[in-house]
Amino acid sequence: MDDVQQYVTNLGKSARRASSQLATLRGDVKTAALRNIAAAIRAGRETLLAANAKDVAAAQQAQLAQPLIERLKLTDRRITAMADGVDQIAAQVDPVGQIIEGYVRPNGLRIQKMRVPLGVVLFFYESRPNVTSDAAALCLKSGNAIILRGGKESLHSNLAIAAIIAKSLETSGIDPAAVQLIPSTDRAIVPPLLKLNQYIDLVIPRGGESLIRAVVAESHIPVLKHFTGNCHIYLDADLDGFEEKARAICVNAKTSYPGGAVCNAVEKLIFHKDAEKLLVKVCEDLAAKGVEIRGDARTCALYPKAKPADESDWPLEYLNLIVAVKVVDSIREAIDHINAYGSHHTDAILSNSAAAIQQFITEVDTASVMVNTSTRFADGGEYGLGAEIGISTDKLHARGPMGAADLTTYKWIVTGDGQTR
Amino acid sequence: MDDVQQYVTNLGKSARRASSQLATLRGDVKTAALRNIAAAIRAGRETLLAANAKDVAAAQQAQLAQPLIERLKLTDRRITAMADGVDQIAAQVDPVGQIIEGYVRPNGLRIQKMRVPLGVVLFFYESRPNVTSDAAALCLKSGNAIILRGGKESLHSNLAIAAIIAKSLETSGIDPAAVQLIPSTDRAIVPPLLKLNQYIDLVIPRGGESLIRAVVAESHIPVLKHFTGNCHIYLDADLDGFEEKARAICVNAKTSYPGGAVCNAVEKLIFHKDAEKLLVKVCEDLAAKGVEIRGDARTCALYPKAKPADESDWPLEYLNLIVAVKVVDSIREAIDHINAYGSHHTDAILSNSAAAIQQFITEVDTASVMVNTSTRFADGGEYGLGAEIGISTDKLHARGPMGAADLTTYKWIVTGDGQTR
Numbered sequence: 001m002d003d004v005q006q007y008v009t010n011l012g013k014s015a016r017r018a019s020s021q022l023a024t025l026r027g028d029v030k031t032a033a034l035r036n037i038a039a040a041i042r043a044g045r046e047t048l049l050a051a052n053a054k055d056v057a058a059a060q061q062a063q064l065a066q067p068l069i070e071r072l073k074l075t076d077r078r079i080t081a082m083a084d085g086v087d088q089i090a091a092q093v094d095p096v097g098q099i100i101e102g103y104v105r106p107n108g109l110r111i112q113k114m115r116v117p118l119g120v121v122l123f124f125y126e127s128r129p130n131v132t133s134d135a136a137a138l139c140l141k142s143g144n145a146i147i148l149r150g151g152k153e154s155l156h157s158n159l160a161i162a163a164i165i166a167k168s169l170e171t172s173g174i175d176p177a178a179v180q181l182i183p184s185t186d187r188a189i190v191p192p193l194l195k196l197n198q199y200i201d202l203v204i205p206r207g208g209e210s211l212i213r214a215v216v217a218e219s220h221i222p223v224l225k226h227f228t229g230n231c232h233i234y235l236d237a238d239l240d241g242f243e244e245k246a247r248a249i250c251v252n253a254k255t256s257y258p259g260g261a262v263c264n265a266v267e268k269l270i271f272h273k274d275a276e277k278l279l280v281k282v283c284e285d286l287a288a289k290g291v292e293i294r295g296d297a298r299t300c301a302l303y304p305k306a307k308p309a310d311e312s313d314w315p316l317e318y319l320n321l322i323v324a325v326k327v328v329d330s331i332r333e334a335i336d337h338i339n340a341y342g343s344h345h346t347d348a349i350l351s352n353s354a355a356a357i358q359q360f361i362t363e364v365d366t367a368s369v370m371v372n373t374s375t376r377f378a379d380g381g382e383y384g385l386g387a388e389i390g391i392s393t394d395k396l397h398a399r400g401p402m403g404a405a406d407l408t409t410y411k412w413i414v415t416g417d418g419q420t421r
Numbered sequence: 422m423d424d425v426q427q428y429v430t431n432l433g434k435s436a437r438r439a440s441s442q443l444a445t446l447r448g449d450v451k452t453a454a455l456r457n458i459a460a461a462i463r464a465g466r467e468t469l470l471a472a473n474a475k476d477v478a479a480a481q482q483a484q485l486a487q488p489l490i491e492r493l494k495l496t497d498r499r500i501t502a503m504a505d506g507v508d509q510i511a512a513q514v515d516p517v518g519q520i521i522e523g524y525v526r527p528n529g530l531r532i533q534k535m536r537v538p539l540g541v542v543l544f545f546y547e548s549r550p551n552v553t554s555d556a557a558a559l560c561l562k563s564g565n566a567i568i569l570r571g572g573k574e575s576l577h578s579n580l581a582i583a584a585i586i587a588k589s590l591e592t593s594g595i596d597p598a599a600v601q602l603i604p605s606t607d608r609a610i611v612p613p614l615l616k617l618n619q620y621i622d623l624v625i626p627r628g629g630e631s632l633i634r635a636v637v638a639e640s641h642i643p644v645l646k647h648f649t650g651n652c653h654i655y656l657d658a659d660l661d662g663f664e665e666k667a668r669a670i671c672v673n674a675k676t677s678y679p680g681g682a683v684c685n686a687v688e689k690l691i692f693h694k695d696a697e698k699l700l701v702k703v704c705e706d707l708a709a710k711g712v713e714i715r716g717d718a719r720t721c722a723l724y725p726k727a728k729p730a731d732e733s734d735w736p737l738e739y740l741n742l743i744v745a746v747k748v749v750d751s752i753r754e755a756i757d758h759i760n761a762y763g764s765h766h767t768d769a770i771l772s773n774s775a776a777a778i779q780q781f782i783t784e785v786d787t788a789s790v791m792v793n794t795s796t797r798f799a800d801g802g803e804y805g806l807g808a809e810i811g812i813s814t815d816k817l818h819a820r821g822p823m824g825a826a827d828l829t830t831y832k833w834i835v836t837g838d839g840q841t842r
Contacts, residue, residue, distance in 0.1 A: 024783055103805065109794060111804055118816055119786075201816055222643065222817045245839030252841035361834055362445055365540075373530060373837030382842065383532055383833065384524065395539055395622055395830040396643045397818040409816040412804065413782055416794030418666030420673035421803065 012199030014177035033172035034090035051160035117143030126151035229263030236351030237274035298327035367400035433620030435598035454593035455511035472581035538564030547572035650684030657772030658695035719748035788821035
C-alpha cells in the first residue's frame, strides 16, 4: 500500500471509529462540545486572522478576482459570525432519536421510525472559511463524523479552524477524528478517497461543476450533488396591483448578494406577453443597478438596450451581474422552458392567479418553488434550518437546503411481546 | 449510434415523457388505472399461465433447483394474489401532494415540503413474476415511470404481465411508456442503461450480490441497494418467563419461509452465556425442523451435534436451512459482532431488560431492530406499507422496507406576498 492509500485508509478508519462514539452521545454532551467550539473560535481570533492573512496574500499574488478575495477574507465581524453560527446549531433541537413515524399494527407490533446519524460524511467545498465550522457543527449536531476537503485558496484558514475544533473536541471528551480536515489539496488523494465506501456513508461535493462531475464519475460512495443554480422568475399575465413588488423582487433576486455571485440569484426572467409593460421597467431597474441585460428577439424589440441572447445563454449560470430575459405566449411555454433549461434549483412565479400558481407548483420540476417572493430566500437559514451544509439539486434523500436533520437516516424499531409470523 | 444505444436512449426518453404525464395525474385517475390493471390480470389468467408454463419448462430443462422453480410458478391462487396486490395499492392513500412539513417564518413566508414523484425508476429483479406487477403498481401509485429488467428465468411471464399492463394503461388514457419491460436479458444492455442519468432518477437493483456490485460500479444514476440479509437474533441474559416465546421466535425466524430462502430469515443466533440452557433447546427445536446447526467452540461444547463454524460463516447469508450459533460473555460483545459481520438488514434482541433493549436499539447499526419478535416481520406488508419494492440496505433516501412513499422526493414551496431579502 502506498503512502496516499495508507493515509486515506487511516482517515476513513478513524472517522468511522469516531462516528460510533458520536452516534451514542447524549444531546447535552454534543451541545456542550459545540459551545466549547464557538468559544474557542472567539478566543482564537488572532490565530485565525494570521492564518487567513497568508491565504489572502497568496490570493492577491495569484491575482484572484476581487470578489473571490473578498469572500475569502476573515474579519472580526466574520469570526464572530462563525462562532455565532456554531452556537445557533448548538441551540437547535437534536435530530437524533426523533421518532418520525410511529403506529401499532393489528397484531400488536409497535412500529417506529427513529432518526439516527448517517455515520461518516465526506465534504468537498471551496472558498469561504466559515463553511468549515458550519459543516463541522452540523455534522456534530447530527452525530456524524466529517472529513473536510476545502479549496486550495483557503487552506491556511481552514487548517487553523480545524485545529481549534480538534482541541475543543478533546477538551469535551470527544474523539478528535470526528472532524478531520485533509491538509493537502493534491488531486491525487481524491480517487482513493472516493473508494472508501466501507468507511464513508455520503459524499457532498459543493463547488465547481467540474469537481462535482469528477466526484460523481469516480465515487463508490453515494453522492449528494450541489450543482449550479440557473434560477428563473416567471412574471405571469395577471400582475395587477403587484407591479411594484414584482419589480422589487426581480432587483432583489439579482442584486442583493454582491456581484450576483450566489446560487440562488435569479439568472433568467421570463415574461408573459401580457406583462410586456413591466418588462421595460424591470430591465431599467436592473440596468440602473449595473446589471447587463441579454434578451431574446421580443425583449430586444421592447428594450433595445438589451444585448441579444443566444441559445448558450439559457442553460447558463452567470454568477455575475447578468440576466437573460425572454417573452412567452403562455405559462405552458414558460414551464417547458424552465424544465428544459433550468437546473432544478429554485424557480419563482409572480402572479395573482391561483390557477397559474397551482399549475406552476405542480409542473415545474425544481427543488424550491417560490411564489410571489424572491429566489434569494432559498437558503437553510431562511427556511429555519439554522444553517445549511448546502443546497441539494438531487432528488434522492434530500432536496434543496440541507440542515442537520438531512444528515440523518432512520432505523425501524419493531417491538413485540413474542409475535411470530 | 449503434442499435443498443439507440434502443436504451429511446427507452429513457419515452419513460421520461411518460413521467411528466404521471406527475400531474389526479389520484382518482391513477386509482382507476390500477383497478383496470388488477381486473385485466384476473381476466388474463389463461394467457399468464401459458406464458409461465414456458418459463417453468425452460427452468426444468435447465435443471434449476426445485425451490427456485417453485418460486417461478404461477397458479390460479398466485394470479389472484397478484391482482389483489394491485388492488391494495390502488386503495392506498396517494403519497403525491402530501405536505410533509409546513410552517410560517417570522417574515410571513409560508414554507411547505410537498411530496412529488422521483420521475423514472429503473428496476432490476429476479425470479418471482408477481414482482413485475407489484413494482409497476407502486411506481404508478407514486407517479413514477418504471423501466423493468427482470431475470432470464421469468422472461415469458414478465412479458405477458407487462403486455397486460400496457394495454390497461392505454385504456386508462395513460402513456404506456409509464411501464416498460426490457424484452431482452442480454447483459450488453446494462452499461448503456446505467449511463442514462439524463432520463432516469433512481436505480433499484434487487437480486444477487454480483448484479448489485456491477450496477454500483457502473452506474451514473443514484442506486438504492438491496443487499443480502445476514440477520441476527441476540438472546440476552435476562429471559425469565420468555423462554418458550424465544424458542418459537427462533424457529419462526429460520423456518417460516420455505427453505429459509428469504432475506429476513435469521442466519445467526447469539446467546449470552447466561442463556446457555436455552441454547440447547433452541438447537434441538431447529434440528427437529431439519436445520443444520453450525457452532463456535462454546456452542459445540454445549450441543455436540453442531458442526464447527469457521470464520467464513459469520458474514454469510445462507438462504438455506442453516444457522450458525455463537456464545458471548456480554451484550457488548454481541453488538460488536453484529456490527462487524452483519449486513445491516434486520437484527433482533430477545430480552426482559429495558436497559439491554435500549443499548441494542441505540448501538446496533441496522435498518430494522426487532425487539422480542421475529426477524421475519421485516417486510413492507407487515409494516403496513401495503407492498414493497424491496428492502433497502442503504442509509440514504430510504432504509429497510420501501413502499410507494419511498418512491417520492419533495419540493419546497415558499409562498410570500412580495417579500425580498
